Amino acid sequence: MATIKDVSRLANVSISTVSRVINKSLKVSPDKVEAVMKAMEDLNFQPNSFAQALVNKKSNCIGVLVGDLCGGPFFAQMMRGIENVILPANKFVIVMSGKHEHDREKNSIEALLLRRCDALVVHSKALSDQELIEIARSDVPIVFVNRLVPTLEDRCVWVDISSGMETAVNHLIKQGHKRIAYIASDEVNNQDAKDRMDGYHRALNNAGIEFDNDLVSLAFPDENGGHNAIESLLMRDVGFTAFVAYNDAMAVGAVSALTENNISVPEEVSAIGFDNNLITNYIKPKLTTVRYPIEEVGETAAKLALNVLYAREREEYEERKEKETNKSYEKKFDLHEVVEFTREDLKFIPDLIVRDSVAPYDEAVVRESKVKKQKKK
Amino acid sequence: MATIKDVSRLANVSISTVSRVINKSLKVSPDKVEAVMKAMEDLNFQPNSFAQALVNKKSNCIGVLVGDLCGGPFFAQMMRGIENVILPANKFVIVMSGKHEHDREKNSIEALLLRRCDALVVHSKALSDQELIEIARSDVPIVFVNRLVPTLEDRCVWVDISSGMETAVNHLIKQGHKRIAYIASDEVNNQDAKDRMDGYHRALNNAGIEFDNDLVSLAFPDENGGHNAIESLLMRDVGFTAFVAYNDAMAVGAVSALTENNISVPEEVSAIGFDNNLITNYIKPKLTTVRYPIEEVGETAAKLALNVLYAREREEYEERKEKETNKSYEKKFDLHEVVEFTREDLKFIPDLIVRDSVAPYDEAVVRESKVKKQKKK
DNA sequence: CTGTTAGCGCATTCAT
């Protein structure tokens, strides 16, 4: 590996001159520039990123903590969003996965910090608000994803889950439905579950529809759970013309349970899932669902992280400018525009993916419907 | 950020002593060790990884080039396999995505090399064998995934796709099927397509079943393609009791086309997909399919990369040992066991995931079957 | 066992 020294020798200049042409930090006479360029070319010179990092005190790396890249497409999409922003900014991405385990998340963040990442994008589920606040005191800018940490709201990019659920229920209401069941997760204390339930309540409220606890059916949040939840709903004989589900897996199970009971979707019962899993597009009928704008979340988080970083660089620049004799620090600092993010910019509302599993409320159909009379076989 | 110097001052020792306790490279008297430890604790000292990397000429990072983390679960699973190996080895993972674009793949590899990664795991689709061979001449160990590069076979971890297809067809043959259709991709020149077709041929051959070109139906490799392929097969009126598909999406489309034609799966027609997509488990009947052992591939690739690295470190060690006065280099080099990989270790055979879409061949059913008489409506 | 010293490759200041 050729070094700056080799280049300087070949180009018959000092290493400082070489450094100058690399960084375009100061004027160098055209002929020397050319000589240096040629030498770099000939030697296939690449600056040693560690030496640069050591002296510049920055690594040009953005650290990302994810849950598990394999836990569905979620993190993969987030990563894509992050990359979309980081790579054009000429920085690298280092990923670590915390698997939602407390110690692993903690260690990973420490490791990322140790690597002197310029900024961190963190998706933490296992660490407490207090711990995150502690971590955020670090010198390096940290941004949190999918979480709203108190006192750090301007560092949090999150998705308003409850609004997503509200949108789904509203959609059904607009189609004329009033008896809207909720196929819910039985992990009731989970924040996600609470948020969704909130959304469900709010939509009903706003439409002046009274909440009926009989329409809520709890089960484990997977396909079987959805299946069972519908069975239990049918047994209750409560009558409903539509449902929203906690997630797509439950919705799929619910639809298949309805089909088995000869209840057609969407003719007799409209269905809406949540998450926009791939499956939703493959089953019949294609499932209307609610989509997290995950990629956008990733992009925004990355942008925010970059901006906090840029802002700090500016601060540091101003500081030095005051204290020292006015030098051309702009060049060294390579100052970037910093844009302001409002609370609204950092908050995402899931959108409805309209497919085939919702039909308008139809009095005639309901009269004939098997839903009410159906008993579990 | 505290430095080694701060620690040495606080502990009243020299920086070398501190360095020694950090790296456990030489014996240090217990009392000093304790003092240093305490000082490190107090100052919350973390060695600067760049300074270390600069002087050690290694980064403790493994670079990974993937296609696109979002292109399905493929790369995510591969990453998990890689992480399973790299993290316990106390190294980091840097990922870049090449998106299967020639220039992007090339740039990403260069960037990874520039970062002085200790080793690279590369999944390249867009670069030519020649380019990969060129790249592999680099000082840093490079391992290729899902590709068999000529002359670099011992650096390639790959999946024997054609054997996977063979297994699938064999499974059907063992169930007594003889008229086995192949729902194939129309991208016939694609290497993947060729491999699968090979497997199909081989299985038939070994079972003494004559290849019938009428049983092969080409279409675009997605759900609709599978749908159309079945339609076209039915129009041909050739008669078949089972099919294998190029991928799961096609299989799903094919199954839905059969259902629409009142042909039941698996009673009248057995079906096998390929890839083990999540969907396969969600449709009715659950789809028997062929699974790439992607995670294992990732693990093996990572292990191989690590081993090549360890082997080089050993070489370098031996070299220095000869030339120089016998010092305790083992400590610096921290030599690792290097295990041999045989060709077989690097080659993976996909396995069959048996689900509900395959039934034994049944003469009686076939007599009644609508398959032969069916025409496109 | 331990402290002193000399780089690793680069950016930057200080002279010129």
Place this chain on the structure above:
DNA sequence: ATGAATGCGCTAACAG
């Protein structure tokens, strides 16, 4: 505009 010299934080050779 340019070269010489200094130091970033650390490891390792050298000399006690």
